[in-house]
Amino acid sequence: MEPNRNDQAKNKEFEELFLPLLDNLYNIALRMTRNPKDAEDLVQEAFLKAFRFFHRFERGTNARAWILTILTNTFRTRYRKKKAEPDMVDFQAIENFCLADELVKEISASDKSQARGAEAVTEMLKDYVSDDILKALESVPEQFRLAVLLSDVEGFSYQEISEILGISVGTVKSRIFRGRKILQKLLWEFAKERGILKGN
Amino acid sequence: MTCQEAVDQLYEYLDAQLDNANAEQVQKHLDLCKLCCDHFEFEKQMKGLVHNSCVNQKAPSFLKDKILNSLKP
Numbered sequence: 235m236e237p238n239r240n241d242q243a244k245n246k247e248f249e250e251l252f253l254p255l256l257d258n259l260y261n262i263a264l265r266m267t268r269n270p271k272d273a274e275d276l277v278q279e280a281f282l283k284a285f286r287f288f289h290r291f292e293r294g295t296n297a298r299a300w301i302l303t304i305l306t307n308t309f310r311t312r313y314r315k316k317k318a319e320p321d322m323v324d325f326q327a328i329e330n331f332c333l334a335d336e337l338v339k340e341i342s343a344s345d346k347s348q349a350r351g352a353e354a355v356t357e358m359l360k361d362y363v364s365d366d367i368l369k370a371l372e373s374v375p376e377q378f379r380l381a382v383l384l385s386d387v388e389g390f391s392y393q394e395i396s397e398i399l400g401i402s403v404g405t406v407k408s409r410i411f412r413g414r415k416i417l418q419k420l421l422w423e424f425a426k427e428r429g430i431l432k433g434n
Numbered sequence: 435m436t437c438q439e440a441v442d443q444l445y446e447y448l449d450a451q452l453d454n455a456n457a458e459q460v461q462k463h464l465d466l467c468k469l470c471c472d473h474f475e476f477e478k479q480m481k482g483l484v485h486n487s488c489v490n491q492k493a494p495s496f497l498k499d500k501i502l503n504s505l506k507p
């Protein structure tokens with residue numbers, strides 16, 4: 235049977251709205267699932283669901299937020315248990331952790347003449363490559379990782395994140411804050427392990 | 435505004451989640467306080483690093499084909 239004109243128009247509209255988001259969704263899916271195969275499956279499933287429920291999408295609202303909500307929910311129901319999540323972190327220990335402070339301390343300990351605060355810390359941050367950041371992100375427990383990703387990578391407001399994750403704005407806030415602290419702590423540990431920091 | 439008050443709102447300021455009045459107060463503090471300003475610059479860079487490390491993968495081309503195929507009526 236020939237596809238009718240309505241179907242064709244619907245397909246075209248869907249593709250125009252959502253296909254440009256494919257790389258974006260794939261990147262986020264990679265960070266969620268932490269492996270390419272699952273990321274591919276997750277993205278495909280999100281697209282299929284979005285297509286199936288396209289009639290519920292309100293024209294003129296944020297298409298990226300809408301499909302990301304679908305992606306996130308799919309991830310949370312389907313893929314979350316496949317790869318063991320890292321153990322919950324000891325919050326007391328990380329609550330006040332500040333990577334900047336640690337780096338400043340390190341700098342002044344290793345070279346007193348060069349202790350110049352912000353500029354020196356900026357220099358040291360350059361030693362972290364993308365892989366370090368990604369590896370650290372992978373070890374941030376899922377609930378915190380998702381909140382940080384939606385804020386830092388997607389640039390959503392706390393209100394938007396609260397709608398995507400189905401949690402209160404206060405919870406979003408605390409998950410982002412804690413997620414960032416956990417990430418900083420992990421980066422600090424990598425730096426020590428790998429001797430990124432000169433002078434120890 | 436004290437340093438502690440500024441630091442407490444630093445992430446919300448960074449994420450542009452404060453209302454204008456509060457944002458202005460934090461901004462004022464950062465203009466005057468080198469310590470908090472450095473701290474803010476650091477957090478801003480961290481946010482940028484996370485962003486940049488998570489946007490550089492291209493979806494495999496077969497994935498796009500797979501999706502397009504599955505949408506065919």
Ligand SMILES: [Zn+2]
Pocket residue numbers: 436437438440463467468469470471
């Ligand atoms: Zn201050």
